[in-house]
Amino acid sequence: MTTPLLRWKNRYNIPENVYIDLRHALREEISVNSGAMEAFISPEASSNPSEIHARIAYQRPDFIDAARDVENISYQQQPLEPQRNIQRQITVVSQVPHQLNPVSSCFRCRLTKRKCDQRQICALCAKSSIFPNLCIRVQFTENPVFQKWQETKYESMLAWEHLSLWSPPIKAYLRHFEKGPIFGITCSLFQLTSLDPTYLFHKTTKGWASIPTSPYALFDPVQPERLEIYIEQYVDFFLGENGSNEAWLDVILEQAKSYLHEPLIYQTLKLWSAHRLLMKGWGLTEPSLGMPLCHDRNSMLCGTTPAPRVLQNQLDRLLEQFCASQELKCLIQLQRAMFQRKSAQWGVIFIVTILLLHIRERDIWRLLYWVLTNDNKYQWRHPTKATELVSKSVYVSNMLLAYLRLGMKEVPEEFGSVRTLMPPNGPAKDQYNWMHESSVDFSLCRSAFEDNTKPFIPVSAVNFGCS
Structure with a gap:
């Protein structure tokens, strides 16, 4: 089976060493177990992007939701193949001091004065050659x-x-x-x-x-x-x-x-x-x-x-x-x-x-x-x-x-x-x-x-x- 992460690697010609490092970082940083790494989201949520984002609460601040962006590629291309007995490991943190409030438009759309849609990765960013984790809807001024x-x-x-x-x-x-x-x-x-x-x-x-x-x-x-x-x-x-x-x-x-x-x-x-x-x-x-x-x-x-x-x-x-x-x-x-x-x-x-x-x-x-x-x-x-x-x-x-x-x-x-x-x-x-x-x-x-x-x-x- 072709995984979302592997499709991301192939689509953007990611070097093998970077791909391996990212796999390791996802596993270590956000506690994704080896099984969940392959599917990345539960089968019942795979066809609903909003459900994906609502159910997965990433608590590691150094990723800028990089893992979420890898998910986004998956449902833009094709639904995930169902897998059984896969559990996403989620660490619940009651208070995360660095959480930021999203704005309606991503930075690139605001920069180019284009209308931004409400998808996790907007249409403009999806069609461009930029990397998915650069479609950002938070401002760096919000939480110094x-x-x-x-x-x-x-x-x-x-x-x-x-x-x-x-x-x-x-x-x-x-x-x-x-x-x-x-x-x-x-x-x-x-x-x-x-x-x-x-x-x-x-x-x-x-x-x-x-x-x-x-x-x-x-x-x-x-x-x-x-x-x-x-x-x-x-x-x-x-x-x-x-x-x-x-x-x-x-x-x-x-x-x-x-x-x-x-x-x-x-x-x-x-x-x-x-x-x-x-x-x-x-x-x-x-x-x-x-x-x-x-x-x-x-x-x-x-x-x-x-x-x-x-x-x-x-x-x-x-x-x-x-x-x-x-x-x-x-x-x-x-x-x-x-x-x-x-x-x-x-x-x-x-x-x-x-x-x-x-x-x-x-x-x-x-x-x-x-x-x-x-x-x-x-x-x-x-x-x-x-x-x-x-x-x-x-x-x-x-x-x-x-x-x-x-x-x-x-x-x-x-x-x-x-x-x-x-x-x-x-x-x-x-x-x-x-x-x-x-x-x-x-x-x-x-x-x-x-x-x-x-x-x-x-x-x-x-x-x-x-x-």
């Missing part, structure tokens, strides 16, 4: 990755709003990078009711370690406008550096400098800079607030005077809030630019997409410790599990990659050299090094540089250790 930082319980935990301040306020100055811009705050000592607010965790080559810190907290609230100015100063600082130590990223940033007059580029660079600051952590210049210089060569804090725990949390919370609002702003502007279809804008669109994917790669790197290890020395604080956050990030990144694939005919010529600078290909979980933030670079970006004539294979969350 950094929305996670707006979760009320998590925000409250970092705010430390109920501390009792008792000393006169003093002025302190902080920065993230040596010779970088400086940020002034007013802080005060707070009364200790437990030692928990004073311990700052940091990474070392041997694992998590903690150091006691002085009990200082913000006295005056930080105005968002001041923080944004500080971030903008770091945009200039980062772009003025002599290389980022990542050759491929230097190519992207060098091209971005040519488009600084474009609001979308500059807004994305602000997001990229803010996220870099968030990953680095706040250091003190003067006064030291009773904090010693870190001399531990095995620590990521080596050579810095870290800010006290509560100050770190409170200021990081402000950076996270900025990242959350800035990401949404960038996504809205990016989607608008895609629909405008101005040829001069596609260079901008490509740069912005790569930077957004790169930011998500670095953010995933921060989460992989909790995905890949069982060490509970540093307790996970967010209400959503790390594996779910990574899966969501991969899902919406696949959505963004699919939009880029549909909008651009080919990778802009000026970025051709990036392919030669790509790090070795392999699952991010195998490349991961918890002391090196660049260790999972290109785990998402790589797909943006693929030849558009090849099938669009979404990035799998399994690559990041998510089961």
